[in-house]
Amino acid sequence: MIAKEDMHNERFERYYKAQRILPEDEWESFMEAMRTPLPTTFRVTGSRQAARLLNDTIKDVHVPHLADVVFEGEAVPPPTQISWYPEGLAWQLNVAKKVVRKSPEFKKFHSFLVYETEVGNVSRQEAVSMLPPLFLEVEPHHRVLDMCAAPGSKTAQLLEALHAHDSMTASSYPSGLLIANDSDYKRTHMLIHQAARLPSPALMVTNHDASIYPAIKIPSEQVVFPTATKQRVAAKKQYQLLFDRILCDVPCSGDGTLRKNIAIWNHWQPMDGNGLHSLQIRILERAMRMLKKGGRIVYSTCSLNPVENEAVVAAALKSIPGFEVVDMSNHLPSLIHRPGMTTWIPTVDRNITTDFHTYKDHWDSLSEDQRKQSKMLESHWPPTGEEVEKLNLTRCMRIYPHLQDTGGFFIAVLQKIPAPSTSNQGASKSDGKRQAEAVDGLETSAVKKPKLATELSSATEVEPTRAAVETTEDIDEELPDEAVEESDPSIVDPLPQPAPAVNPEEFKKQQKGKKHRGDGGGAGHFKENPFTFVSPDDPIIQACMAKLRLQPSFPTQNILVRNPEGDPVRSLYLTNDIVKHVVQHNDCIRMRLMTAGTKVFAKQEGVEAKREGTEAQFRVLAEGLPAVLPYIEPGAIVEADVASLKILMETYYPLCSRFSEPFKSLIESQTTGSYVVRFRPGQVDDTTLAHELVLPIWKSNVSVTLMIDKKAKSALSLRLFGQDITIAAKEASSKRKAEASTPADDDTEAQKDAMIVDSSDSKAETTPS
Numbered sequence: 001m002i003a004k005e006d007m008h009n010e011r012f013e014r015y016y017k018a019q020r021i022l023p024e025d026e027w028e029s030f031m032e033a034m035r036t037p038l039p040t041t042f043r044v045t046g047s048r049q050a051a052r053l054l055n056d057t058i059k060d061v062h063v064p065h066l067a068d069v070v071f072e073g074e075a076v077p078p079p080t081q082i083s084w085y086p087e088g089l090a091w092q093l094n095v096a097k098k099v100v101r102k103s104p105e106f107k108k109f110h111s112f113l114v115y116e117t118e119v120g121n122v123s124r125q126e127a128v129s130m131l132p133p134l135f136l137e138v139e140p141h142h143r144v145l146d147m148c149a150a151p152g153s154k155t156a157q158l159l160e161a162l163h164a165h166d167s168m169t170a171s172s173y174p175s176g177l178l179i180a181n182d183s184d185y186k187r188t189h190m191l192i193h194q195a196a197r198l199p200s201p202a203l204m205v206t207n208h209d210a211s212i213y214p215a216i217k218i219p220s221e222q223v224v225f226p227t228a229t230k231q232r233v234a235a236k237k238q239y240q241l242l243f244d245r246i247l248c249d250v251p252c253s254g255d256g257t258l259r260k261n262i263a264i265w266n267h268w269q270p271m272d273g274n275g276l277h278s279l280q281i282r283i284l285e286r287a288m289r290m291l292k293k294g295g296r297i298v299y300s301t302c303s304l305n306p307v308e309n310e311a312v313v314a315a316a317l318k319s320i321p322g323f324e325v326v327d328m329s330n331h332l333p334s335l336i337h338r339p340g341m342t343t344w345i346p347t348v349d350r351n352i353t354t355d356f357h358t359y360k361d362h363w364d365s366l367s368e369d370q371r372k373q374s375k376m377l378e379s380h381w382p383p384t385g386e387e388v389e390k391l392n393l394t395r396c397m398r399i400y401p402h403l404q405d406t407g408g409f410f411i412a413v414l415q416k417i418p419a420p421s422t423s424n425q426g427a428s429k430s431d432g433k434r435q436a437e438a439v440d441g442l443e444t445s446a447v448k449k450p451k452l453a454t455e456l457s458s459a460t461e462v463e464p465t466r467a468a469v470e471t472t473e474d475i476d477e478e479l480p481d482e483a484v485e486e487s488d489p490s491i492v493d494p495l496p497q498p499a500p501a502v503n504p505e506e507f508k509k510q511q512k513g514k515k516h517r518g519d520g521g522g523a524g525h526f527k528e529n530p531f532t533f534v535s536p537d538d539p540i541i542q543a544c545m546a547k548l549r550l551q552p553s554f555p556t557q558n559i560l561v562r563n564p565e566g567d568p569v570r571s572l573y574l575t576n577d578i579v580k581h582v583v584q585h586n587d588c589i590r591m592r593l594m595t596a597g598t599k600v601f602a603k604q605e606g607v608e609a610k611r612e613g614t615e616a617q618f619r620v621l622a623e624g625l626p627a628v629l630p631y632i633e634p635g636a637i638v639e640a641d642v643a644s645l646k647i648l649m650e651t652y653y654p655l656c657s658r659f660s661e662p663f664k665s666l667i668e669s670q671t672t673g674s675y676v677v678r679f680r681p682g683q684v685d686d687t688t689l690a691h692e693l694v695l696p697i698w699k700s701n702v703s704v705t706l707m708i709d710k711k712a713k714s715a716l717s718l719r720l721f722g723q724d725i726t727i728a729a730k731e732a733s734s735k736r737k738a739e740a741s742t743p744a745d746d747d748t749e750a751q752k753d754a755m756i757v758d759s760s761d762s763k764a765e766t767t768p769s
């Protein structure tokens, strides 16, 4: 722990003063804010309707309780809504830890937040980190790429935007796509965990170096052509998938997070930023080459260093024409920010040597040997006066900690200019700079053989790339520019035959000898199970359809499994059409695909399930239910009241006979298996269920189980009953008090009857020992 008086770094102050990041008279308040702990901020997550409801609980129940708290003689401020966040869904809490620990009111609010965070209804996230997705303005039909996504707080926001049309209980089926990527294999698992909180058939997770992200192929059915002739010409060809929105939240030196990561005070030095600059440019340039005309990129860092920010944006804009920085300064009117910088002086060493005003000055000062060693690039320096005018760097947005009590942050919104008249069709390609038009997926020779070394102005300025950008050999290059695909969500023709993405024999061969999982460098050593679509006629799929009474419109053709044979052995995943096309038309190993779609059904292990035959072998998962719900025949959903919900929360395996009518008879008459229950709004004792809830249950011989995760059950209980009435909480409490616990009478028989839940499904309730 570093004391406030020790929060100094002489180089930090000297470097940023030399850069003139702020007017002199703001310096002290900037530094004071940097040394002050960051307020706690969190966001209410999920689909808009559900989020609004939980937000109302915070606003109308918790905040009034916290309004007049006095701790050790001082008034404690209640949480406040962050003014610039849409619909007031983000909150700030400026309370010392000891208040949270000791004040009963804040303690209660804290446990509410902990539970809601664990089940994914609340996300603790730095306020400034919530900004980039807001500037992307994602819509449900957009194809979105999050290039450096882990741990995934912004991915969650992007996913929520794709699912903006979800209802309280049912998920929408967006026609768009979100690919969340990170080059760190372990961190991609954080992404998968994060995404499980908002399960989506439109999500894919990949593990690639973003600077060499592979071109993704899609069939012509996914491309809209302006004329019928072109459609005919285009038939049966494949195209490069271009994105409507790309987030480049790149790796950076992170000095904007000093208030949170106070260890940075000890080791900050400016060469970290210099070193990352080149990778940051390569990632942004790769994004620009994968963007659709009219599409938008947000480039962001949590660094204040112009070398990682404006310098990167300027270098990329100079290297790839056809893009502009968009003025988004009025997008969030109450967000206070400063314009991007137009001039700075990079340091050429750790000692803050900022004597060289141009790259040439620096170069001329070096001996031959020093030149060979130098890692400085021309792009570390600001553009010339003339270039600065054209680049509109002042449209970038800088956020400093003292402006509104946040961390430091940088955002640039780039747009690929849509109008053909502003493209570079007339320009010569021989100038060594690739044309923006050439990357619209249809005229892709430059994409095929990118020579990153030629993208920067001098060979001596280039750091060696780790691997060549993968080629797009089999992507059609013939079509003229104007046949560029449009994002028309209606054009989604399913392919005729579900085919395995990987040949099973080929896959086994590929797996042989691969002993470790590599990090997303693009080269080999990738060992994930393949993705195979199951035939819609498969007996297991048909059994799931029959048991849950799914309507024929349920997209059975979009169910995949994670084995090369396509056998539904454990879990079944649902994808939307675009995810299916991507899986089927691309080598998942080359893409380094970690997940696709959302898990909807899982095998139910246990003697009883086996005895009952195919129909009872799979169950709908709580996480997948919102995606399945819109397809369930209305009459197939079992109706119940809040009193039944209370019984299901209090007991693991209540006997059917414990419930009141009509639920009791309804459930008793059902055979073993997976069912969906709708709990109607209503009252039990002094608890009101204000809106309907739809949850999965498992019906055994004589008992019923609510199939939701223990933590989700506890969070629901806290929200509904004001306390955790679940059996798990009671057990934990008895254990704590070291008292012997005796199960309720009617549980004893039910326990005999209890199924053993597939232990691989972490979401499922577990059997008590």
Ligand SMILES: C[S@@+](CC[C@H](N)C(=O)[O-])C[C@H]1O[C@@H](n2cnc3c(N)ncnc32)[C@H](O)[C@@H]1O
Pocket (backbone or CB within 6 Å): 129, 147, 148, 149, 150, 151, 152, 153, 154, 155, 181, 182, 183, 184, 187, 208, 209, 210, 211, 249, 250, 251, 252, 279
């Ligand atoms: C600033 S963090 C991203 C934070 C994330 N967007 C979020 O909101 O949770 C940068 C991420 O970039 C990843 N990364 C570093 N180099 C990368 C590369 N070459 N390609 C892709 N990801 C990279 C790191 O593993 C890290 O997870």
